[in-house]
Amino acid sequence: MSTPTELLAELISLVTASDKYASISPDLVREIGAKELAKRRNLKEAVKETRNKLHQVGSAFQEKPIPYAAWLEELAQLPVDLQDEQVTATLKRQMGMHASTAERLSILPHFFKDALGSIAPLHSILDLACGLNPLCLPWMPAAADMEYTACDIYADMTGYLNAWFAHFKINGKASVVDLTQSVPSVSVQVALLLKTIPCLDQVDKNAAKRLLQGLYAQYILASFPAHSLGGKSKGMLQNYETRFNQLIEGESWKVTKMEFTGELAFLIEK
Numbered sequence: 473m474s475t476p477t478e479l480l481a482e483l484i485s486l487v488t489a490s491d492k493y494a495s496i497s498p499d500l501v502r503e504i505g506a507k508e509l510a511k512r513r514n515l516k517e518a519v520k521e522t523r524n525k526l527h528q529v530g531s532a533f534q535e536k537p538i539p540y541a542a543w544l545e546e547l548a549q550l551p552v553d554l555q556d557e558q559v560t561a562t563l564k565r566q567m568g569m570h571a572s573t574a575e576r577l578s579i580l581p582h583f584f585k586d587a588l589g590s591i592a593p594l595h596s597i598l599d600l601a602c603g604l605n606p607l608c609l610p611w612m613p614a615a616a617d618m619e620y621t622a623c624d625i626y627a628d629m630t631g632y633l634n635a636w637f638a639h640f641k642i643n644g645k646a647s648v649v650d651l652t653q654s655v656p657s658v659s660v661q662v663a664l665l666l667k668t669i670p671c672l673d674q675v676d677k678n679a680a681k682r683l684l685q686g687l688y689a690q691y692i693l694a695s696f697p698a699h700s701l702g703g704k705s706k707g708m709l710q711n712y713e714t715r716f717n718q719l720i721e722g723e724s725w726k727v728t729k730m731e732f733t734g735e736l737a738f739l740i741e742k
């Protein structure tokens with residue numbers, strides 16, 4: 473008979489044996505795995521449900537594996553100029569590989585200017601559960617000396633983002649963080665929590681509140697998707713707005729609501 477610790481270790485090694493989950497934060501795999509082991513009848517079921525949940529919060533947004541090795545080679549050939557046409561075209565193509573940034577492409581020319589123009593120029597950004605959103609930097613109203621901190625659950629993604637920051641000489645750093653278990657302690661002008669609260673809610677209903685309260689950010693731009701990955705939108709905006717209102721209940725923050733095609737955003741001034 474295996475001990476609970478041995479079972480959890482076995483679950484983690486079974487789940488991360490597949491390429492799809494190999495570079496996901498071990499902390500998140502452990503967190504979800506431990507909960508599933510407590511709920512399910514046996515190891516096999518717990519492994520299956522852990523994979524399902526990791527798919528819902530992460531892999532579902534990456535329909536095809538992202539070719540980071542090829543992207544690194546491509547990056548090395550790009551001119552060091554974020555406004556260069558070849559660079560912006562490459563970034564848009566790359567953002568198309570992650571569903572969340574792909575959905576933002578049509579509003580990219582004005583989304584960040586409209587949402588953050590009132591507090592521009594931006595000197596420091598913390599991009600939480602960033603996906604490929606740091607690649608939107610050329611479309612953000614940023615100061616030349618901007619400091620960019622980003623995190624997500626994928627080591628291959630944050631590895632690429634670090635190479636990207638280095639190539640363009642951006643003062644940026646990306647790392648693997650499971651936001652259901654830790655709140656970044658960096659102090660920033662604005663934190664971005666874009667389309668991520670529903671993912672956190674699936675693992676821990678208290679994580680989003682803990683994050684909003686604990687962040688050292690003057691402003692937080694939080695957003696929700698206007699439709700599901702499958703394209704359904706019925707009642708979603710209303711549900712998300714209700715969820716957001718729950719999260720800010722009792723806080724004396726100033727909140728500005730903004731509606732964009734595909735995205736409902738709230739700028740919080742803490």
Ligand SMILES: C[S@@+](CC[C@H](N)C(=O)[O-])C[C@H]1O[C@@H](n2cnc3c(N)ncnc32)[C@H](O)[C@@H]1O
Nearest residue numbers: 530572573601602603625650651652666667671
């Ligand atoms: C809907 S996407 C949003 C990506 C990006 N913020 C954007 O708007 O383009 C959700 C992101 O959350 C990340 N994620 C899911 N669970 C997470 C967790 N517990 N901690 C940190 N990131 C997480 C996923 O990998 C994915 O990149």
